[in-house]
Amino acid sequence: MRFPTFVLKNVIRRRVRSSLTVIGMAVAVGAVVALVGISSGFERSFMAVYQKQKVDILVQQKGVKQRLTGVLDVKLGEQIAKIPGVKQVNSGLVDFTGLEELGSATGVLVQGWEPDSPLMKALQVLPPGRLLAESDSKGVLLGERLATSLDRKVGDKLTMLGDETYTVVGIFHSPTVYENGSMVVLLRDLQRFMGREGQVSGFAVVVEHPDKSGEIRRIIKDIEALGKNLEATPTAEFVNSTTEIQIVRAIAWVTSAVALVIGAVGMLNTMVMSVFERTREIGILRAIGWGRWRVVRMILMESILLSITGGAVGTLGAIGLTRLLAQHPAVAGLVDPAVAPTVIVQGFVIALCVGLLGAAYPAYRGAQLLPTEALRHE
Amino acid sequence: MNSNEGYDANLFRTEHVSKLYPDGQVHAVEDVSISIRRGEYVAIMGPSGSGKSTLLNLLGALDKPTSGEVFFDGQPLSKCRNTDRLRVEKFGFVFQSFHLLPILTAVENVQVPMFEGRLTAPDRVKKARELLAMVGMSHRSNHLPQKLSVGERQRVAIARSLANDPIALLADEPTGNLDSVSAEGVFDLFAHLHHELGMTIVLITHDEEFGRRAQRTIHMQDGRVKSDVFSERRRVRTPLPPFAV
Numbered sequence: 001m002r003f004p005t006f007v008l009k010n011v012i013r014r015r016v017r018s019s020l021t022v023i024g025m026a027v028a029v030g031a032v033v034a035l036v037g038i039s040s041g042f043e044r045s046f047m048a049v050y051q052k053q054k055v056d057i058l059v060q061q062k063g064v065k066q067r068l069t070g071v072l073d074v075k076l077g078e079q080i081a082k083i084p085g086v087k088q089v090n091s092g093l094v095d096f097t098g099l100e101e102l103g104s105a106t107g108v109l110v111q112g113w114e115p116d117s118p119l120m121k122a123l124q125v126l127p128p129g130r131l132l133a134e135s136d137s138k139g140v141l142l143g144e145r146l147a148t149s150l151d152r153k154v155g156d157k158l159t160m161l162g163d164e165t166y167t168v169v170g171i172f173h174s175p176t177v178y179e180n181g182s183m184v185v186l187l188r189d190l191q192r193f194m195g196r197e198g199q200v201s202g203f204a205v206v207v208e209h210p211d212k213s214g215e216i217r218r219i220i221k222d223i224e225a226l227g228k229n230l231e232a233t234p235t236a237e238f239v240n241s242t243t244e245i246q247i248v249r250a251i252a253w254v255t256s257a258v259a260l261v262i263g264a265v266g267m268l269n270t271m272v273m274s275v276f277e278r279t280r281e282i283g284i285l286r287a288i289g290w291g292r293w294r295v296v297r298m299i300l301m302e303s304i305l306l307s308i309t310g311g312a313v314g315t316l317g318a319i320g321l322t323r324l325l326a327q328h329p330a331v332a333g334l335v336d337p338a339v340a341p342t343v344i345v346q347g348f349v350i351a352l353c354v355g356l357l358g359a360a361y362p363a364y365r366g367a368q369l370l371p372t373e374a375l376r377h378e
Numbered sequence: 379m380n381s382n383e384g385y386d387a388n389l390f391r392t393e394h395v396s397k398l399y400p401d402g403q404v405h406a407v408e409d410v411s412i413s414i415r416r417g418e419y420v421a422i423m424g425p426s427g428s429g430k431s432t433l434l435n436l437l438g439a440l441d442k443p444t445s446g447e448v449f450f451d452g453q454p455l456s457k458c459r460n461t462d463r464l465r466v467e468k469f470g471f472v473f474q475s476f477h478l479l480p481i482l483t484a485v486e487n488v489q490v491p492m493f494e495g496r497l498t499a500p501d502r503v504k505k506a507r508e509l510l511a512m513v514g515m516s517h518r519s520n521h522l523p524q525k526l527s528v529g530e531r532q533r534v535a536i537a538r539s540l541a542n543d544p545i546a547l548l549a550d551e552p553t554g555n556l557d558s559v560s561a562e563g564v565f566d567l568f569a570h571l572h573h574e575l576g577m578t579i580v581l582i583t584h585d586e587e588f589g590r591r592a593q594r595t596i597h598m599q600d601g602r603v604k605s606d607v608f609s610e611r612r613r614v615r616t617p618l619p620p621f622a623v
């Protein structure tokens with residue numbers, strides 16, 4: 001029998017103890033992977049909404065970082081368009097609406113866009129649908145997930161709370177779950193429906209030569225000169241400065257930190273207990289001639305084995321759980337069903353480190369123990 | 379007396395050895411000076427709590443004396459840097475409650491001390507089977523300890539104690555948990571190891587009759603040696619030095 005074989009037998013034949021240790025590790029690792037995965041996935045999809053668009057400058061009301069609450073006059077767009085170097089200006093309105101079948105509690109994100117907006121063009125519509133055209137009054141594009149949870153296909157009708165019926169013109173796929181759960185209508189439809197005629201949330205500005213140095217900065221200056229209440233931000237910067245993104249980041253960070261601490265304490269506890277239980281056995285091994293170093297090696301090898309198994313079980317469980325959660329209507333469109341590989345690797349590394357750490361102390365103690373003391377230990 | 383140069387006929391020697399456990403006021407062992415020769419078969423006897431186990435643990439380098447010195451093969455143990463190594467190479471331990479690993483079969487249990495030795499994995503298996511054959515346990519080599527009778531368990535434990543070809547066998551009440559028939563068998567085994575292989579055996583027993591089978595009985599009381607009797611007058615066979623160190 002080889003030494004690793006001995007270690008393996010030790011783990012496999014103690015089925016109950018090993019299973020309990022693995023379960024303890026798995027729960028802790030699973031919690032970390034699921035929570036970190038969900039929150040980082042959430043952050044990712046949120047970021048992607050903004051980054052994807054081929055827009056150079058976003059214009060909105062000053063001091064209001066929330067796209068949803070800012071209100072600007074639609075006429076401002078014409079003035080921005082006159083600034084030299086500006087290629088195109090599009091207005092957009094963002095709001096939440098209720099849907100008949102979802103009840104008033106659940107709001108769905110609605111974007112009101114112009115048909116020629118780069119935002120609209122960036123949408124990836126699945127066949128047989130198409131993008132909204134100028135003539136598509138009361139037409140709606142549904143995010144893939146929203147379409148699934150509402151069970152709508154192209155050509156179906158959809159009634160908003162407030163009694164307007166729209167026809168599904170297309171279903172779009174977005175790489176971001178956040179957008180996949182939203183819908184798009186024509187700007188004029190949304191303005192009328194929300195009673196916000198003449199109002200927009202902001203302008204998307206496309207610049208003629210965005211790569212020319214200083215060009216974007218100059219145009220931003222010109223735009224902000226148009227009115228005191230205007231704030232123009234390059235899209236790249238806008239993404240990072242939004243309160244929503246910052247909140248999402250903070251939540252993701254806090255959730256992950258809490259998950260890590262709880263997980264680590266759980267793993268540590270599991271490992272320490274599983275070694276302390278064996279004081280007597282360590283005494284026997286020492287008495288029949290094992291050196292300290294071999295005892296340490298046995299404990300560390302076992303704990304690596306148990307940690308890796310626990311890590312694998314926990315990660316698989318977490319992936320399954322996330323998939324399941326992502327399907328739940330309450331969070332559909334917000335939870336990314338795919339856990340990032342980095343998160344999985346992270347979970348494994350944590351399991352291994354904590355497993356080793358949790359075994360190191362009892363291994364050290366076991367090695368220090370006099371065989372006679374350990375043997376007296378019942 | 380000693381005809382061989384650089385070779386101490388006394389395998390074990392204690393000089394005024396005392397052991398005081400930190401939590402107890404009484405000396406578990408007090409001022410004990412004994413010598414045990416190579417190839418000797420010694421039984422330590424005495425009432426419970428008289429310090430027998432403590433003395434045996436001191437001899438076997440499982441424990442350190444509070445004062446005095448234990449010598450093994452002429453070397454003071456207090457100067458020995460690696461007593462683990464010494465234990466694994468020179469001593470075999472047998473315990474009252476066997477201390478077999480419950481999750482390992484007999485043949486696997488016997489191999490456990492061999493991890494510290496130099497044998498390859500297949501040789502370990504071969505050797506373990508040979509040792510099991512010697513203690514009459516070949517037919518049970520793939521059984522877990524719980525499937526064995528207590529007598530069989532102790533035989534496996536004795537086979538394990540021989541795993542690294544020790545010079546001395548130290549046994550603390552090896553038959554304390556056995557019925558008389560099994561105990562008889564175990565003592566026959568010790569006699570065999572002593573007579574045929576020339577092993578030095580130090581064992582603790584409560585049984586007067588079994589005690590008399592040893593060449594020498596040391597009686598202890600209150601941590602001291604009360605009497606030290608050679609029951610057999612015949613000359614102690616001194617085997618050749620088994621290990622050139």
Ligand SMILES: Nc1ncnc2c1ncn2[C@@H]1O[C@H](COP(=O)(O)OP(=O)(O)O)[C@@H](O)[C@H]1O
Binds near residue numbers: 376406424425429432
């Ligand atoms: N680890 C220990 N800590 C404290 N006291 C001990 C310890 N081991 C033994 N003793 C005490 O030392 C004395 C001798 O014990 P021991 O050597 O086990 O006797 P025996 O084996 O003859 O029954 C007893 O009084 C016992 O209680």
Ligand SMILES: [Mg+2]
Binds near residue numbers: 430431550
């Ligand atoms: Mg005792």
